[in-house]
Amino acid sequence: xxxxxxxxxxxxxxxxxxxxxxxxxxxxxxxxxxxxxxxxxxxxxxxxxxxxxxxxxxxxxxxxxxxxxxxxxxxxxxxxxxxxxxxxxxxxxxxxxxxxxxxxxxxxxxxxxxxxxxxxxxxxxxxxxxxxxxxxxxxxxxxxxxxxxxxxxxxxxxxxxxxxxxxxxxxxxxxxxxxxxxxxxxxxxxxxxxxxxxxxxxxxxxxxxxxxxxxxxxxxxxxxxxxxxxxxxxxxxxxxxxxxxxxxxxxxxxxxxxxxxxxxxxxxxxxxxxxxxxxxxxxxxxxxxxxxxxxxxxxxxxxxxxxxxxxxxxxxxxxxxxxxxxxxxxxxxxxxxxxxxxxxxxxxxxxxxxxxxxxxxxxxxxxxxxxxxxxxxxxxxxxxxxxxxxxxxxxxxxxxxxxxxxxxxxxxxxxxxxxxxxxxxxxxxxxxxxxxxxxxxxxxxxxxxxxxxxxxxxxxxxxxxxxxxxxxxxxxxxxxxxxxxxxxxxxxxxxxxxxxxxxxxxxxxxxxxxxxxxxxxxxxxxxxxxxxxxxxxxxxxxxxxxxxxxxxxxxxxxxxxxxxxxxxxxxxxxxxxxxxxxxxxxxxxxxxxxxxxxxxxxxxx
Amino acid sequence: xxxxxxxxxxxxxxxxxxxxxxxxxxxxxxxxxxxxxxxxxxxxxxxxxxxxxxxxxxxxxxxxxxxxxxxxxxxxxxxxxxxxxxxxxxxxxxxxxxxxxxxxxxxxxxxxxxxxxxxxxxxxxxxxxxxxxxxxxxxxxxxxxxxxxxxxxxxxxxxxxxxxxxxxxxxxxxxxxxxxxxxxxxxxxxxxxxxxxxxxxxxxxxxxxxxxxxxxxxxxxxxxxxxxxxxxxxxxxxxxxxxxxxxxxxxxxxxxxxxxxxxxxxxxxxxxxxxxxxxxxxxxxxxxxxxxxxxxxxxxxxxxxxxxxxxxxxxxxxxx
Numbered sequence: 041x042x043x044x045x046x047x048x049x050x051x052x053x054x055x056x057x058x059x060x061x062x063x064x065x066x067x068x069x070x071x072x073x074x075x076x077x078x079x080x081x082x083x084x085x086x087x088x089x090x091x092x093x094x095x096x097x098x099x100x101x102x103x104x105x106x107x108x109x110x111x112x113x114x115x116x117x118x119x120x121x122x123x124x125x126x127x128x129x130x131x132x133x134x135x136x137x138x139x140x141x142x143x144x145x146x147x148x149x150x151x152x153x154x155x156x157x158x159x160x161x162x163x164x165x166x167x168x169x170x171x172x173x174x175x176x177x178x179x180x181x182x183x184x185x186x187x188x189x190x191x192x193x194x195x196x197x198x199x200x201x202x203x204x205x206x207x208x209x210x211x212x213x214x215x216x217x218x219x220x221x222x223x224x225x226x227x228x229x230x231x232x233x234x235x236x237x238x239x240x241x242x243x244x245x246x247x248x249x250x251x252x253x254x255x256x257x258x259x260x261x262x263x264x265x266x267x268x269x270x271x272x273x274x275x276x277x278x279x280x281x282x283x284x285x286x287x288x289x290x291x292x293x294x295x296x297x298x299x300x301x302x303x304x305x306x307x308x309x310x311x312x313x314x315x316x317x318x319x320x321x322x323x324x325x326x327x328x329x330x331x332x333x334x335x336x337x338x339x340x341x342x343x344x345x346x347x348x349x350x351x352x353x354x355x356x357x358x359x360x361x362x363x364x365x366x367x368x369x370x371x372x373x374x375x376x377x378x379x380x381x382x383x384x385x386x387x388x389x390x391x392x393x394x395x396x397x398x399x400x401x402x403x404x405x406x407x408x409x410x411x412x413x414x415x416x417x418x419x420x421x422x423x424x425x426x427x428x429x430x431x432x433x434x435x436x437x438x439x440x441x442x443x444x445x446x447x448x449x450x451x452x453x454x455x456x457x458x459x460x461x462x463x464x465x466x467x468x469x470x471x472x473x474x475x476x477x478x479x480x481x482x483x484x485x486x487x488x489x490x491x492x493x494x495x496x497x498x499x500x501x502x503x504x505x506x507x508x509x510x511x512x513x514x515x516x517x518x519x520x521x522x523x524x525x526x527x528x529x530x531x532x533x534x535x536x537x538x539x540x541x542x543x544x545x546x547x548x549x550x551x552x553x554x555x556x557x558x559x560x561x562x563x564x565x566x567x568x569x570x571x572x573x574x575x576x577x578x579x580x581x582x583x584x585x586x587x588x589x590x591x592x593x594x595x596x597x598x599x600x601x602x603x604x605x606x607x608x609x610x611x612x613x614x615x616x617x618x619x620x621x622x623x624x625x626x627x628x629x630x631x632x633x634x635x636x637x638x639x640x641x642x643x644x645x
Numbered sequence: 646x647x648x649x650x651x652x653x654x655x656x657x658x659x660x661x662x663x664x665x666x667x668x669x670x671x672x673x674x675x676x677x678x679x680x681x682x683x684x685x686x687x688x689x690x691x692x693x694x695x696x697x698x699x700x701x702x703x704x705x706x707x708x709x710x711x712x713x714x715x716x717x718x719x720x721x722x723x724x725x726x727x728x729x730x731x732x733x734x735x736x737x738x739x740x741x742x743x744x745x746x747x748x749x750x751x752x753x754x755x756x757x758x759x760x761x762x763x764x765x766x767x768x769x770x771x772x773x774x775x776x777x778x779x780x781x782x783x784x785x786x787x788x789x790x791x792x793x794x795x796x797x798x799x800x801x802x803x804x805x806x807x808x809x810x811x812x813x814x815x816x817x818x819x820x821x822x823x824x825x826x827x828x829x830x831x832x833x834x835x836x837x838x839x840x841x842x843x844x845x846x847x848x849x850x851x852x853x854x855x856x857x858x859x860x861x862x863x864x865x866x867x868x869x870x871x872x873x874x875x876x877x878x879x880x881x882x883x884x885x886x887x888x889x890x891x892x893x894x895x896x897x898x899x900x901x902x903x904x905x906x907x908x909x910x911x912x913x914x915x916x917x918x919x920x921x922x923x924x925x926x927x928x929x930x931x932x933x934x935x936x937x938x939x940x941x942x943x944x945x946x947x948x949x950x951x952x953x954x955x956x957x958x959x960x961x962x963x964x965x
Contacts, residue, residue, distance in 0.1 A: 097865055135868035142866075147859040152881045152955065162867045213867065 044113050044221060044253050045071040051107035052093050063089045064277045076254040078264045081274035082523035087257045091223045095138060096122055096130045136166040139214030143226040145206035149198035155209050156194030166217045181212040185242060204235035218250060225257045232386035234594040240267055261304045262596035265289050266603055273297045285600045303524040305553035307595050311581060316558045318535055319528035334539050336560045337377030341512055341544050347371040347407035349393050366617040367393040369568040370628040378538060380545040382555040385565035391548045395514040399433050400424055429459055432505035436517035438497035442489040448500055449485040455507045474503040478533060495526035516548045531558055552595045556580055564588045567617045569628050574637030584639045652949060656942045663938040668711055671927045680925035720744050721928035743932040753823060754913030758898050760833035765840035766891060773848025777856060778875050788845055795842025804835040804908040821910040832909040836901055840894035847890040851883035884955040892948030896941045
């Protein structure tokens with residue numbers, strides 16, 4: 041079969057200060073009609089640049105295809121050398137013969153225009169359809185991507201739709217002109233795990249229905265296992281291995297592929313183990329890590345009771361509160377010393393708000409937060425300041441949470457100075473010690489965040505949190521934005537620090553596989569309530585709540601035999617827990633199904 | 646809807662505050678009667694003027710009378726306008742209503758502002774868009790240089806230079822005054838220099854911001870032309886800061902007109918304010934400033950309305 045796309049010796053360069061950066065070199069790839077080719081790799085591997093080069097879009101970001109051939113077979117059977125065609129011919133290919141789907145569905149849509157307008161635009165450009173025809177076709181497309189109530193959606197703006205819904209719209213847009221190739225660049229990375237499964241299944245079905253080939257770019261080996269026919273592994277701008285999905289997943293030949301596969305936490309790996317275990321990092325020396333399992337202490341360090349947080353929705357003539365978003369509703373849990381309690385749930389479940397309430401970044405509306413026996417809720421701001429030496433937070437985005445104007449030394453020293461703990465050379469020694477602790481070379485002290493990688497930034501954020509010797513750390517999606525291998529290193533670091541310093545963590549995450557490795561106990565949050573809480577083994581081996589089961593089932597497995605296709609569902613309309621003001625949803629009632637394993641009685645929902 | 650009620654109430658309060666301030670300032674800079682008649686005036690004349698204008702009443706009475714009259718659209722009568730020589734006898738009968746004088750001058754100012762804005766908005770936006778669509782190019786540098794010159798240049802110097810060049814040296818255009826289309830060119834150009842620069846600058850930075858967003862890549866991946874992406878997709882989203890700037894500049898234009906009208910002897914409300922100030926014609930000052938203030942407030946209200954048209958998130962009143 042003649043390939044749809046042939047890439048030979050692709051080389052992409054970006055001119056930069058002090059020399060050219062070669063983003064992609066010597067890449068040879070073929071995409072056959074109707075197949076799914078996955079390009080997998082970590083950030084900076086050149087996987088996205090390869091797809092942008094194919095679309096001849098690198099030129100808009102200053103890049104340049106410096107070498108190689110890109111051949112694409114058009115609908116009329118003509119083989120086009122994409123490097124040679126001019127921009128106006130290329131425009132006829134983009135969106136028409138090759139459709140593209142991006143990572144951030146909300147940002148990929150223009151916020152100022154309706155869904156219908158944006159869908160119709162491509163149809164009118166490429167197909168010369170009239171407004172009415174374009175509208176009819178748009179409706180058909182929305183039905184096809186299974187968006188409920190499509191008539192109404194056409195008139196809505198992107199911000200009125202959920203992320204998963206927006207991604208369905210972007211997919212509909214990419215498929216509007218029945219392209220022969222669909223490029224999907226990390227299409228589910230920004231989405232919740234249950235939504236991820238929906239979107240992947242949708243792409244798979246549309247591929248079968250339309251016969252379009254799919255180039256799927258991802259960092260997630262589990263997505264690869266479920267979607268790919270063939271796989272290309274990229275590292276540092278080069279192709280390290282290509283093969284069928286079975287070859288790559290089951291018999292990887294290249295060391296990098298093996299490392300990538302090994303770094304992926306697999307759900308179920310931890311069955312019958314009582315304590316968290318370090319992530320496996322093959323090839324990396326692991327001398328100073330702990331091997332003994334980490335058991336939680338007896339003493340309760342944090343007790344949260346009946347925590348409730350509502351955000352007012354204002355409206356009417358005088359901006360009165362007309363309704364409340366019940367972000368956190370009657371949540372009770374505790375964390376023991378040297379214990380990791382993982383809080384899992386999807387976006388909007390209230391898990392981050394719980395973390396923010398603990399540090400009083402949000403003020404709770406009701407409930408008690410007892411830390412080492414003292415209730416934090418009634419404390420005044422100055423009294424809290426004192427308390428917060430013991431309670432620190434690590435945020436998700438290591439780019440946003442570090443001040444770009446401060447070097448690493450000042451970054452880490454700030455909380456120490458703030459509490460007046462050390463000064464002068466003693467301060468510098470302390471910061472250097474902290475850098476050693478997070479395993480960063482001391483010469484990084486004078487560097488600025490822009491000179492650090494994502495993993496290094498997150499290490500600095502951890503060092504900063506540790507600077508004042510806290511006993512308790514809230515880690516809000518602390519490793520979510522990192523590549524898997526870096527993620528494994530940072531998680532190991534966090535577990536080592538827990539063993540060495542006796543830290544307790546509230547580990548807020550959406551990633552069930554990571555949670556299974558690091559947590560002692562797990563709390564599952566859904567629409568503001570904890571629906572199930574228990575030991576890790578209770579939740580993973582004996583999940584009782586339907587939502588816990590949904591969450592676990594949505595985690596993609598690394599088995600190439602378990603394809604995504606059977607999992608398709610309609611887009612769900614998310615019901616955020618908004619209630620008119622004065623509404624009392626009642627307390628959370630739990631049934632203890634086994635010692636320490638509590639299940640929410642569903643009548644409350 | 647509630648938002649607009651609130652905005653209108655705010656605007657009214659703002660206007661009230663402005664006219665109150667003008668009233669107070671008029672009383673604070675000295676005896677209004679003495680200011681007007683000059684140091685050589687007789688006590689009798691002063692007393693007659695004070696009585697006629699109610700200047701002997703307690704301040705609060707004067708204030709409430711003033712506000713009460715304002716509400717009825719009565720800004721008082723001019724101390725001077727309409728009479729070449731101040732009659733010494735029946736002072737109560739002098740002058741014409743200041744509202745009439747102000748309204749008579751408004752069209753000239755409107756014309757000047759409209760021409761200046763009509764120059765500044767398309768020119769500034771186009772310059773900014775051209776610069777942002779070709780970052781770090783020669784066009785970008787040229788636009789940045791012109792914009793910087795526009796915002797930094799001193800208005801009266803620019804006005805005088807334009808007169809020297811186009812009116813005196815080349816003789817193409819009149820030096821000033823009001824008449825046919827040629828009269829409006831130089832003052833409008835002088836007035837437009839700053840807004841052209843400001844609008845070009847804000848458009849450039851807002852467009853650079855928008856053009857780096859993912860939806861622009863989506864547009865390109867859809868096969869849209871650059872023109873469509875720049876003008877239809879990005880410019881629409883960049884419109885909020887640009888409209889804000891246009892609103893600000895329109896307010897500044899109305900105040901800038903005071904100086905420019907003086908330079909070019911343009912018989913608008915700006916020239917009127919300067920003349921009435923130099924003659925200490927208190928009711929006229931109060932009325933002209935109140936009208937200018939009302940215009941500024943109205944402009945801001947319209948800008949807020951325009952936001953809602955261009956940005957659906959503001960329109961629907963639900964951020965993000």
